[in-house]
Amino acid sequence: MDRKRPISRITNQQLSRLIGYLESEPDVARNLVRGPQNGFWRKVASELNDIGPSRKDVTSWKRAWFDYKCSAKKRVMQYNAAIAAGIYPKHLSPIHKRVIKLLGLEIKKAKLTEETGSGSDVDGAVSDDNMDEAPTPSGNTIRACQKRLAKLPNITIKKHRNDTEDPLGNVGYSSSAPFGASARRRAREATIRKALETNQALITSVNASLEASKEFTAELRTMAKTFEEMNANMKHVSGVLRNLTEVLKSK
Known part of the structure; x- marks a missing residue:
């Protein structure tokens, strides 16, 4: 019988x-x-297990919150990076907004103009995502992102005053033709925008992974400090017992 x-x-x-x-x-x-x-966490675990179907112990629910908190911070970094790069960002879900407000994270606001020419304020529209447990970033993930970032070529485009040739290689159309120049300009801007998005996404992913690693390291340091205090207490107790043993032997 399968379990x-x-x-x-x-x-x-x-x-x-x-x-x-x-x-x-x-x-x-x-x-x-x-x-x-x-x-507090025992009460939370009991209530959440009653809702179901997922059932976890106290430690697992703490880990679920830690993972989702890191995921929310990563989304904020991606959102702000997109705003800074002039890219229309992906909307934040209502649950993300609640976590952002709870943690006191800062979200940039900017007015971006779409290709249609209409302006729209970007402050995170209401759209819900299916929220699963976010995996904890590992060292392999960080190294993979760093390698991809290192391999990505830098794109530099110089525009001269009398330039009659498309710098991206779309040769054969005169710059005096308004329609052709406009099409080449849009293609060039789209290519640059795509390259910036790729660079920014990789940098954001690396930064988010490093931030998660820093938080995990801080927790490990707290645990190490607790163990040191316990070790000091045990040494003190051992010293007291040793003195008591010597007193009893002397009698």
Whole structure:
């Protein structure tokens, strides 16, 4: 008889409820509370497991929040990078907006003009995405992104005053023809924009991965400090026991 594999994918309902609990305790969400929060997370795990179908222990729910928090930070970096590069960004989902507000992240706002000539304010329209658990970036992912970024060629296009030839190689049309010049200009701008998008996406991915690695390193340092304190306490207890043993022997 085949055993059914446990469902590990978090539903939107569970994710929304998880964020709701953290909105009631923003210091826990921002990792500003010192010491254990086992009572809070046990309650959260129990409520989310009752919703189902995904069921996790306390540690797994903490990890799910950490992964999604990193995912939201990565989306903010991509969004702001697109605004800075003059690219129309992908809309943020309502759940992303809640996490961004909860963490106090900054989102750039800019008025971008589309090719149709109509201006539109970019501040993150309402569009919902299917939110799954975001995988934790690994060292292999960072190295792969860095290699791709290093291999990507730099594109430099110089425009001279009397240039009658398309710098991208679209030769055969006179620059005096308005329609041909406009088409070549649009093609050139599209190529440059695509190259900038590719460069910016790779840089954003690397930065997000590094940010996630920094947070994970900070957590490891906190755990190491806790272990050091426990070790010091154990040494102190051992010293007390050793002194007590010597006193008993002397008697």
